Amino acid sequence: MTCRLSTVAVCQCMTKVKVQLFPDIVDANDDVPLGTEGWDNWPGWGEETDEASKNASKKASQNDWLHACLVSLSPCGDLMAISRNDRAMLLKAKYEDQGGNGSGVGYEIIKELYDAEEKAKISSIMCLPLASHNKTSYGAQDWTCVIIGFTSGYVKIYTETGVLLLSQLLHEDPVLKLKCRTHETHRYVGIADQVEELTILYPKALVVVDGFSLYQTLRACRNQVARAAAGGSELMTPPPLAYKKWGLQEQDIVYDFVSCGVTSTNAFDQLCSSSLLGGYGASTKTSTSATYLYVTTGVGPYTGFFYAAEGSSQPMLSEVALNMASKLKTAFINQMSSTGSKYLGGWLGQSVKPNKEETRPKIEPPTPLHIKFGLPDLRRHGETLSLSPNGNLAATTDDFGRVILIDIGRGIVVRVWKGYRDAQVGWIKVKDSSESQRKLKKAARVAIFLVIYAPKRGILEVWALQQGPKVAAFNVSKNAKLLYPGYGVLGLGSTVSEEIITHQCSLIDADGAIRTLIVPFHLALSDKNSRRARDLQLLNELKGLLKEHKCDSCELQQDVLSKLRAVKAASIVQQGLERVLSTRYLEPATMQEIVGCILAQINSHEIQPGAVEEKILHHFCQLYQQLLHTYRDVCALKGEPPSLEAASTGDSMVGKRLSAYVDPHMRYACPHACISCSRLLDYIS
Secondary structure, three states: OOOOOEEEEOOOOOOHHHHHHHHHHOOHOOOOOOOOOOOOOOOOOHHHHHHHHHHHHHHHHHHOOOHEOOOOOOOOOEEEEEEEEEEEEEEEEEEOOOOOHHHHEEEEEEEEEEEOOOOEEEEEEEEEEEOOOOOOOOOEEEEEEEEEEEEEOOOEEEEEOEEEEEEEEEEOOOOOEEEEOOOOEEEEOOOOOOOOEEEEEEOOOOEEHHHHHHHHHHHHHHHHHHHHOOOOOOOOOOOEEEEEEEEOOOOOEEEEEEEEEEEOHHHHHHHHHHHHHHHHOOOOOOOOOEEEEEEEEEEOOOOOEEEOOOOOOEEEEOHHHHHHHHHHHHHHHHHHHHHHHHHOOOOOEEEEEEEEOHOOOOOOEEEEEOOEEEEEOOOOOEEEEEEEOOOOOOEEOOOOOOEEEOOOOEEEEEEEOOOOOOEEEEEEEEEOOHHHHHHOOOOEEEEEEEEEEEEOOOOHHHHHOOOEEEEEEOOOOOOOEOOOOOOOOEOOOOOOOOOOOOOEEEOOOOOOOOEEEEEOOOHOOOHHHHHHHHHHHHHHHHHHHHHHOOOOHHHHHHHHHHHHOOOOOOEEEEEEEHHOOOOOOHHHHHHHHHHHHHHHHHHOOOOOOOOOHHHHHHHHHHHHHHHHHHHHHHHHHHHOOOOOOOOOOOOOHHHHHHHHHHHHHHHHHHHHHHHOHHHHHHOOO
């Protein structure tokens, strides 16, 4: 099995989305109506080159319109948001009938978000799924919210139908990035689980919203909206948002960041730091304190590492109900004031106009957070930064077309790729699902792959980490966009261990096709020093494949052949053939086809004189091919279709002669052969 790019959904409404977000772009087919061209409409001799250049630039803008948009796809694949300037389109997944091909997943437009009061542009957008805590569906996805950051500093959260839940102004600078961390259970004992949080990046500040507080607030606001829609008048005050605000110091410009969660330094590193700062007689603490690590990329330095000690800053509480209840309060006061002079004798006096300065939330100053160290690069500046699923590695892109792999724990660069202009990166986490791992009943092995999309070259590559080779490459459109959420479902906690993420890393094209990468685990074992481990992994996958199926099929035959062809060692290929030939539900024609393909693969090249295992495999395939041919010929003479399940007891002279010829060769080629001549003799008799 090889890496493949599979289409999981098709969005048929991308033309409508483009029309709504780009009203100035006209389709090339609609530039000149049919039958209206004439001599008067022809350009002059001097205008021909100008018109051609204009048409070329217009076609280019029509094709690469997706690069000018902000796109966010939910990790569960149920909601997608596309925004540009001050507008955002919400698209919801639905199942569509594709005729004879069955049903597929499509997307339809459910809401266009446009806030007339907010005279600012959208700078960041995120689709965040929330978990359900009901008894019947505990741990499953409940609903999905849309978080939008504006250049005015406001962060607004909407429901999946476009209803505004809350609006917060946590800092007065433009919002640069929105990122989220969800709960992830560590595979090793002694390492603390990562907390859930929503992080908001500003030019000189970083706001960290507690995940539990955010979940409870969104749940209360959604219940309040549901009560208001049902006609209820009861006003409930949602719980306040708990957040921390850090002021990033000693870095000139910050373009992107990642939150690495809670980290703790070991005793040796603490001793080295204390000795460098305090000298030989410096004293150290007996226990290391937990810190929060934030890695940024930008200018001066190229990459910065910020460590925030736990407890160094007290969490702030924002009044969530301020923006929500002020409008209801103002409307109530105005209504009572207008009717008070008429019925209550001026009980409330004149109408009270709300003061905008009083309703404006109080902006807390950030806590200074100094940089601990960084990776300097005077000529280049970082553009994007992406964290791996295990939190140990990060990939950054810059304006010189480089992709740099950084070790978060050691703070060093471990690998550099060059020649990737405007690159977009993502990650894929693959678990080992072989039969041997299921028998051990231990935590499955995990492999991490780096995905690099180069739009200038129109290529999508998959690399094994850290120093592994390129395992796959695909020619894709130059107008696509790589989507990597980097988070899961908010609110799961440590009680639910099963992941419900369906879209780890997706590629969306301008025509609406959404494709995802499927990478097998054995590609992580493709190093020169791990060839036998890779072959054993393929053998385990082959055994599991034959065990899962109960009947013969063409798809099973192709999968078995693909796994056997991928194995490099001849002895392991022979073990795989033995397992295939011992499977009772496979038809003799299927066995003969598989053996013939392996034999043709061996005959396609010259066998080296010292390749003893390959010679034994060649002889093994020849003997079993003769045996299967003989079996089918005998079945044809008897007038019955060949079937290994139909066997009877007895003896015959033909069977004895056949056994005397075949059995010695079988014992020489494979002493543990699972298909012996006794099954053939029983059927002949």
